Amino acid sequence: MTTLRAGWIITQRDLAHWVRQPWGPIFGLMFSIMLLLVFGFLFGGAINVPGGGDYIAYLLPGMMALSMLFGVESTATAMGNDARKGITDRFRAMPIGSASVALGRVGADMANSTVELLVMLVGGLAVGWRITGDAVAAALAVLLLLLLRFSMLWIGIFIGLRFRGEGATSAVQVLVWPIGFLSTAIVSAETMPGWLGAIAAWNPLSATATAARELFGNPTGVTGGVLADHAVLLAVAWPVLLTVIFAPLSARAYRRLRA
Amino acid sequence: MDTLLAEGLRKRYGDLDALDGFDLHVPAGVIHGLLGPNGAGKTTAVKALTTLIDLDSGVARVAGFDVRTQAGQVRASIGLVGQNPAVDEILGGRQNLVMFGRLYGLSKAAARARADELLDVFGLTGAAERAVSTYSGGMRRRLDIAAGLVLTPAVLFLDEPTTGLDPRARNEVWTSIRETAARGTTVLLTTQYLDEADQLASEISVMNHGRVIAEGSPEALKRKIGGDRVTVTLHGPLDEAARALGGTVDEETRTITVEVTEGLAAIVRTLDALDASIEDLQLRRPTLDEVFLTLTEKEPVT
Numbered sequence: 001m002t003t004l005r006a007g008w009i010i011t012q013r014d015l016a017h018w019v020r021q022p023w024g025p026i027f028g029l030m031f032s033i034m035l036l037l038v039f040g041f042l043f044g045g046a047i048n049v050p051g052g053g054d055y056i057a058y059l060l061p062g063m064m065a066l067s068m069l070f071g072v073e074s075t076a077t078a079m080g081n082d083a084r085k086g087i088t089d090r091f092r093a094m095p096i097g098s099a100s101v102a103l104g105r106v107g108a109d110m111a112n113s114t115v116e117l118l119v120m121l122v123g124g125l126a127v128g129w130r131i132t133g134d135a136v137a138a139a140l141a142v143l144l145l146l147l148l149r150f151s152m153l154w155i156g157i158f159i160g161l162r163f164r165g166e167g168a169t170s171a172v173q174v175l176v177w178p179i180g181f182l183s184t185a186i187v188s189a190e191t192m193p194g195w196l197g198a199i200a201a202w203n204p205l206s207a208t209a210t211a212a213r214e215l216f217g218n219p220t221g222v223t224g225g226v227l228a229d230h231a232v233l234l235a236v237a238w239p240v241l242l243t244v245i246f247a248p249l250s251a252r253a254y255r256r257l258r259a
Numbered sequence: 260m261d262t263l264l265a266e267g268l269r270k271r272y273g274d275l276d277a278l279d280g281f282d283l284h285v286p287a288g289v290i291h292g293l294l295g296p297n298g299a300g301k302t303t304a305v306k307a308l309t310t311l312i313d314l315d316s317g318v319a320r321v322a323g324f325d326v327r328t329q330a331g332q333v334r335a336s337i338g339l340v341g342q343n344p345a346v347d348e349i350l351g352g353r354q355n356l357v358m359f360g361r362l363y364g365l366s367k368a369a370a371r372a373r374a375d376e377l378l379d380v381f382g383l384t385g386a387a388e389r390a391v392s393t394y395s396g397g398m399r400r401r402l403d404i405a406a407g408l409v410l411t412p413a414v415l416f417l418d419e420p421t422t423g424l425d426p427r428a429r430n431e432v433w434t435s436i437r438e439t440a441a442r443g444t445t446v447l448l449t450t451q452y453l454d455e456a457d458q459l460a461s462e463i464s465v466m467n468h469g470r471v472i473a474e475g476s477p478e479a480l481k482r483k484i485g486g487d488r489v490t491v492t493l494h495g496p497l498d499e500a501a502r503a504l505g506g507t508v509d510e511e512t513r514t515i516t517v518e519v520t521e522g523l524a525a526i527v528r529t530l531d532a533l534d535a536s537i538e539d540l541q542l543r544r545p546t547l548d549e550v551f552l553t554l555t556e557k558e559p560v561t
Contacts, residue, residue, distance in 0.1 A: 006362055009358060009361045009362055010358075010362075012358070013347060013350065013358050016349075016350055016354060017347075017349045017350070020349050020350060020351075020390060021349055085343060085345060086341040086342070086343045086344075086345035087345045087346075087347065089306075089311055089339070089341055089345060090339060090341065090345040090359075090406070091362070092310075092311055093309045093310065093311060093334055093337065093339040094334055094359075094362055094363065095331055095332075095334040095335040095363070095364070096362055257311070258311065258312050258313045259312070259313065
């Protein structure tokens with residue numbers, strides 16, 4: 001049994017969950033669409049994009065990045081539940097590679113997030129968002145968004161394995177909000193007080209959101225600074241850095257189940 | 260050669276010696292009971308033998324393989340049924356078994372065939388497609404055990420498989436365990452219940468504070484810890500009867516509790532001779548508390 005094959009079998013388990021209980025992922029999607037509508041139409045009229053441009057065009061890539069960040073929750077929850085219920089122990093007592101469990105999670109969550117992105121793309125187009133860049137750039141934007149999700153996966157796996165409890169899950173559920181809002185996902189950093197804007201600009205989420213805006217050909221709301229010049233580079237560097245930190249931490253947390 | 264062998268296992272968690280010189284020898288094909296109270300180290304012993312935790316010291320071999328250096332081979336030879344049913348609640352019973360079968364390296368078709376076989380053996384065919392969350396406690400446990408048997412393992416580890424089950428479900432699980440052993444799988448069963456070990460195991464190791472404090476067949480252990488207890492409710496000379504029987508009196512309920520040493524008939528004859536009329540008589544096994552009291556009293560204080 002190769003680790004890859006075992007990982008794929010564990011991924012299939014999660015995909016089978018969708019078929020059995022489709023309401024979980026459907027509510028997740030509806031939540032994303034609701035946020036989109038709330039910000040796009042309820043608050044959007046009062047929001048100006050620095051440097052000009054339509055707010056819906058500005059918002060869509062930000063919402064996509066935000067939903068990639070929120071993915072950390074579902075990863076941590078699923079991982080923690082399996083560890084607590086003994087399912088992880090059952091896998092660990094089987095003759096499969098030790099990376100299989102994490103790989104299974106990666107496969108399932110990346111599939112889930114890809115579907116979520118596609119729904120937001122279609123939903124965005126339906127409310128008037130447009131891709132004005134070329135197709136290759138747009139595809140690159142999608143890849144960068146998925147790269148952010150990939151790095152969130154390792155943070156989620158680490159938290160799930162390390163803390164294994166309802167408490168950690170609740171903490172993640174609460175913390176993603178300030179982390180999500182303290183970025184350029186929904187409003188431009190340039191409309192914030194200077195010090196707050198600086199923090200928001202350095203949020204990894206802002207890098208991905210700004211890069212996706214550039215690549216989709218949407219207004220970025222950034223008129224100067226590092227983010228304006230190197231958004232794509234930062235959108236690659238941040239997730240890679242997070243992965244380099246949290247993938248080994250996840251592996252260590254998995255090994256420490258043996259302690 | 261022993262199918263399960265543990266010598267001098269030690270595992271320390273902070274200040275607690277979860278395993279403190281744990282020894283175990285189990286020959287092939289038997290059900291071996293590991294009996295002990297909460298916190299005795301039963302689960303730690305199972306985790307050590309199933310390669311889930313690292314040992315501080317000691318040697319453990321399962322089906323001939325060293326748990327430290329041959330973990331992969333050990334894992335390919337065992338089934339583990341942990342304290343909580345570790346099956347996917349959203350999936351159906353059949354889906355669970357097929358998934359575990361495929362993880363053990365069976366092809367899709369072989370995994371399906373094996374799943375159907377196990378569902379049949381464990382009486383779950385009718386519920387095969389239903390989500391496990393709709394199963395009763397007993398059904399869930401049986402599926403859990405079935406999942407541990409996908410591979411037809413050399414050794415099956417069952418960690419308190421009937422804790423929290425009602426008597427009927429417990430009987431179902433007992434039957435499954437007996438059938439498993441009858442098909443040649445060696446079973447290590449941990450339990451807090453003396454009667455469960457008595458019912459199922461051919462040999463019992465009694466565990467406390469991380470090590471085995473007594474070992475033997477249920478009969479031998481019961482001889483060691485004293486026989487069954489009988490509680491009689493009397494009309495008549497309570498104190499006199501208690502003296503004659505060598506038992507303890509409860510004035511309020513008018514009962515005498517006596518250890519049965521020479522059979523019930525002898526007790527009844529003694530009471531008859533005293534002209535005491537028996538209102539109620541209950542025979543019971545020594546409780547685990549009594550077993551531990553007896554055994555730990557005999558153990559030198561360290």
